Amino acid sequence: MYPFKLSLFFPLLLILFLSTSISSNINNLTQSNMNPHELETLYKIMESISNDQDWRRSYPNPCQQSSSWLGIECKRNTNNTYHVTRLDFGTHPNPTCKKTSTFPSLIFQLPNLESLFFVQCFTHTKTTISIQENTILQQLSIRSNPSLIGTIPPQISSLKSLQILTLSQNNLLGQIPPQIFTLNSLIHLDLSYNNLTGQIPYQIGNLNNLIGLDLSYNSLTNPIPSTIGLLKSLQKLDLSSNTLTGRIPQTIEKLQSLNFLALSNNKLSGNFPKGIHKLQALQYFLMDDNPMMFITLPDELSQLHKLQELSLSSSGYSGEIPSSYSQLMNLTTLSLQNNRLTGKIPVELSRLTHMYHLNLSRNLLDGVVPFNTSFLKRLGRNLDLSGNPGLCLMMNEGVYVGVNVCSNTITMPLKNRSCEASCGVVTSLLFLVCVFQLLFCV
Numbered sequence: 548m549y550p551f552k553l554s555l556f557f558p559l560l561l562i563l564f565l566s567t568s569i570s571s572n573i574n575n576l577t578q579s580n581m582n583p584h585e586l587e588t589l590y591k592i593m594e595s596i597s598n599d600q601d602w603r604r605s606y607p608n609p610c611q612q613s614s615s616w617l618g619i620e621c622k623r624n625t626n627n628t629y630h631v632t633r634l635d636f637g638t639h640p641n642p643t644c645k646k647t648s649t650f651p652s653l654i655f656q657l658p659n660l661e662s663l664f665f666v667q668c669f670t671h672t673k674t675t676i677s678i679q680e681n682t683i684l685q686q687l688s689i690r691s692n693p694s695l696i697g698t699i700p701p702q703i704s705s706l707k708s709l710q711i712l713t714l715s716q717n718n719l720l721g722q723i724p725p726q727i728f729t730l731n732s733l734i735h736l737d738l739s740y741n742n743l744t745g746q747i748p749y750q751i752g753n754l755n756n757l758i759g760l761d762l763s764y765n766s767l768t769n770p771i772p773s774t775i776g777l778l779k780s781l782q783k784l785d786l787s788s789n790t791l792t793g794r795i796p797q798t799i800e801k802l803q804s805l806n807f808l809a810l811s812n813n814k815l816s817g818n819f820p821k822g823i824h825k826l827q828a829l830q831y832f833l834m835d836d837n838p839m840m841f842i843t844l845p846d847e848l849s850q851l852h853k854l855q856e857l858s859l860s861s862s863g864y865s866g867e868i869p870s871s872y873s874q875l876m877n878l879t880t881l882s883l884q885n886n887r888l889t890g891k892i893p894v895e896l897s898r899l900t901h902m903y904h905l906n907l908s909r910n911l912l913d914g915v916v917p918f919n920t921s922f923l924k925r926l927g928r929n930l931d932l933s934g935n936p937g938l939c940l941m942m943n944e945g946v947y948v949g950v951n952v953c954s955n956t957i958t959m960p961l962k963n964r965s966c967e968a969s970c971g972v973v974t975s976l977l978f979l980v981c982v983f984q985l986l987f988c989v
């Protein structure tokens with residue numbers, strides 16, 4: 548009996564053993580199914596950038612969903628082979644970067660990498676961008692790296708499939724290499740907050756798929772190239788805080804998808820292009836701090852019906868505020884402070900029912916503030932009329948707008964001192980009576 552039992556037991560054991568070894572093989576299949584060369588490259592990259600883990604030991608199967616870290620993505624191709632497609636470095640919960648980390652050019656040897664992010668990664672050790680040819684990478688985002696220095700290498704043009712290129716908030720300097728504009732799959736290009744100099748290359752017009760262009764907060768000079776008008780799909784254009792000169796190019800009128808245009812804090816001057824009213828998609832037009840001396844506010848802007856924010860402060864504009872701006876029914880913010888605007892505030896502006904921020908301070912406006920109580924109350928502290936010595940408010944509604952109550956000398960040479968004095972002591976109940984007196988007392 549005994550041997551029989553044993554003979555039955557052994558095959559059972561064998562089956563058990565086989566089944567576990569098969570399952571372990573299946574588990575390990577995924578690992579062996581990642582190209583060992585690619586796996587080795589990945590570990591080398593991880594080790595050169597991050598000390599968070601012993602990457603080899605902690606993640607023997609980095610591409611297996613259940614055992615991968617946050618910040619890595621893989622895809623399985625038809626061969627049942629895993630490939631790394633995305634790597635994210637720098638901010639928790641992604642792998643953080645060690646102080647000695649430098650830009651890993653090895654990264655371009657991951658054959659299927661499509662997206663690569665370095666955010667607050669190169670913060671202590673000075674490093675530069677080095678590019679190797681790659682036709683798979685679609686998104687390269689290197690942002691907020693104070694130790695990333697040097698120029699943008701022209702070789703960046705060998706990343707032929709790039710759709711999104713973000714090199715914002717680093718310490719890059721030098722000129723924008725024109726080669727970058729051969730990347731005609733680009734949809735978003737953001738080089739903002741660096742120290743880039745020189746002009747905006749005219750080749751920029753080649754990027755006809757571009758939707759977003761941000762070159763703000765650099766030291767770019769010269770006029771904006773007229774080829775900018777070739778960027779037919781452009782929705783956002785931010786060139787603010789540079790040293791751009793000359794006029795806004797006439798060709799800008801062709802950017803009919805543009806909904807955000809920021810040109811603030813440059814050295815732009817001269818008249819607005821005649822066709823600016825053709826920017827019918829425009830919702831935000833920010834152009835503060837430019838030397839637009841001796842120019843009046845352009846009437847044409849009143850045809851930009853989608854406009855929500857119009858900001859033309861600190862630019863030396865003269866003349867009157869066009870009453871036609873009251874056609875901008877969707878306007879929520881109008882900033883015209885710190886110019887040389889004269890004349891009266893157009894009463895029509897109070898028709899703008901979405902308005903919640905109006906700054907007309909520090910101009911040469913005069914006359915009576917034409918807003919009624921409900922308008923004044925609605926805007927509250929978001930209404931600033933201060934610094935216009937000739938401006939006065941008919942009645943003090945307890946809303947501070949930076950303007951004194953009208954005195955007889957300016958607008959109504961009707962009342963005299965004793966009349967005003969008698970008004971000064973009336974209670975709020977008798978306020979209307981007082982106003983009546985102010986108007987008609989001789």
Ligand SMILES: *[C@@H]1O[C@H](CO)[C@@H](O)[C@H](O)[C@H]1NC(C)=O
Pocket residue numbers: 570571572574575
């Ligand atoms: C997978 O293989 C490794 C060695 O390559 C081994 O240490 C590990 O135990 C195996 N995993 C399983 C589940 O058998």
Ligand SMILES: *[C@@H]1O[C@H](CO)[C@@H](O)[C@H](O)[C@H]1NC(C)=O
Pocket residue numbers: 624625626
């Ligand atoms: C499948 O694997 C072979 C050998 O690694 C490789 O040459 C081939 O390109 C792979 N096919 C795909 C579709 O990735």
Ligand SMILES: *[C@@H]1O[C@H](CO)[C@@H](O)[C@H](O)[C@H]1NC(C)=O
Pocket residue numbers: 718720741742
């Ligand atoms: C970049 O410009 C900023 C502001 O102009 C300046 O503070 C900083 O030192 C510059 N950095 C380099 C590396 O030139």
Ligand SMILES: *[C@@H]1O[C@H](CO)[C@@H](O)[C@H](O)[C@H]1NC(C)=O
Pocket residue numbers: 852853876877
């Ligand atoms: C104002 O904005 C609303 C909502 O965005 C939009 O539907 C409407 O068409 C706009 N008005 C004009 C005159 O464009």
Ligand SMILES: *[C@@H]1O[C@H](CO)[C@@H](O)[C@H](O)[C@H]1NC(C)=O
Pocket residue numbers: 897898919920921922
């Ligand atoms: C204030 O003025 C607006 C626009 O002219 C008008 O629609 C509103 O009825 C006025 N409100 C009062 C309380 O008079």
Ligand SMILES: *[C@@H]1O[C@H](CO)[C@@H](O)[C@H](O)[C@H]1NC(C)=O
Pocket residue numbers: 884885906907908928929930931
């Ligand atoms: C209006 O503009 C002035 C000058 O730029 C600024 O100091 C003030 O805070 C602004 N007021 C409001 C209400 O935004």
Ligand SMILES: *[C@@H]1O[C@H](CO)[C@@H](O)[C@H](O)[C@H]1NC(C)=O
Pocket residue numbers: 963964965966988989
């Ligand atoms: C001011 O008004 C009072 C009473 O209405 C009148 O008696 C007085 O003569 C006026 N003074 C002047 C300077 O017009």
